[in-house]
Amino acid sequence: MGDEERVKLSVGQEQLSKGLQTVGRAVAQRSPLPITSNILLETDGETGGSRLKLSATNLEIAITTWIEAGVDQPGKVTLPARLLTEFVNALPNETVTLSVKPAGHTCHVKAARFEADIKGMDAEEFPRIPTADEQPTAEIGAGLLKAMIEQVAFAAAADDTRPVLTGVQCTFRDNELTLAAADSFRLAIRSGSLGGDSGGDFSIIVPARTLTELSRILPERAGDEEVSVAITVTPNRSQVVFQAPNLHVISRLIEGAFPNVKQLVPNKFQTTVTVNTADFLKAARVASFFSRDNSNMILLDLNPQVEGAQSTNGAALTVTGAAAEVGENHGDLDAVVVGEQMHIAFNARYVADVLGVIQTPQVDLQLTGPGTAAVIRPSDPAADAGEYTHVVMPIQTAH
Secondary structure, eight states: OGGGOSEEEEEEHHHHHHHHHHHHTTSOSSOSSGGGGEEEEEEEGGGTTOEEEEEEEOSSEEEEEEEEOEEEEOOEEEEEHHHHHHHHHHSOSSEEEEEEOSSSSEEEEEETTEEEEEEOBOGGGSOOOOOOOSOOSEEEEHHHHHHHHHHHGGGSOSSOSSGGGGEEEEEEETTEEEEEEEOSSEEEEEEEEOSSOOSSEEEEEEEHHHHHHHHHHOOSEETTEEOEEEEEEOTTSSEEEEEETTEEEEEEOOOSOOOOGGGGSOOOOSEEEEEEHHHHHHHHHHHHHHHTTTTTEEEEEEOTTSTTOOSTTTOSEEEEEEETTTEEEEEEEOEEEEEOOEEEEEEHHHHHHHHTTOOSSEEEEEESOTTSOEEEEESOTTSTTOEEEEEEOOBOOOO
16 A cells, blocks of 8 residues: 555654654644645655654744654655544554545544544645755753843733844853843843854844743753754854754744943832742742722832831831722732832732742842832842843832
8 A cells, every 4th residue: 555655654653642742833824825735744754754844834943853754655745733633643653554545635644543534735836945055153052042032032022013022032152142022111130151162242032922932842851861952043143043853943033223221221220128938939929919990000118117027017028919890909029128218119920020030049039219210130149040130110109
């Protein structure tokens, strides 16, 4: 029967399911190009036909992964991502065979006593996915890159009023990579060491969505080895490729001038608060329950006179959430407050977002005044937290 098929291969259900989920993150949800709702399945002739290559793209990001397969007849086909993924996920953990007849683009998928015919499209119409033929610009540990992305990408703008702010600025300087993201209310900056010299001093802007998807699918370890990610910026600076074992993520770059982030970080402060990170996060989240109907605003009262006090009126740090219609909540925290007494308001979500990605036990909140930007950073620079700085704008109050 093998001679009758244009494509025929077999693959483990679990591996195929995982591969489809990986590349599925790049499938176009709504696109004028219908084939971008499909996944390209292609036998990899470079390794003697022992692997199946899966690719998907929404024309902004492309993801390619490879899985082990037994290939009887090499070839390629594109199949609808959602239907194929749902069907494969529902199959028993058995060998899955896929075969395509010479006429048409219908793929017969079978595992155990389940089988289906899934109609695809001509693989030649699938958008070409570029490969990184150039030498990598830099290399970095996968675990470090994931941590950097998780601490920065959420601060990028959600709307495209200013397209550059929907991206993350990636600055390569000697053996260091710095990621920065900002919207109109906050700024996150994180630096990390590269595995070698990047050989330059330049910046690119990568869509935040691309980096978020990369962090979700990037493996930190392959067996006992830590995974290293090769980063290649194309010579015309239009695309970037992230390469890890059996995984390529390619993204377009955003053109434009990113804000000068160094100028946005205050360097003189009137008050510094050192507080337990988890306690501060819990107090901010609890206060947000009461402030939903009040622009999500929480109030921070800082009193340097009574460190560690436990009463609402005398605590070193009190976090308050209130709305006239629902009531109010006060959370008192042990803290070390150095400097001037202060009353300042923030958006609860912005505070919770940054506290949720800081791994050190304690955090520093540095303030210049109730109407100016505040800085939040890990309080122990010796801890394995990297160089992380987060700037957040307060909410103006009449208090």
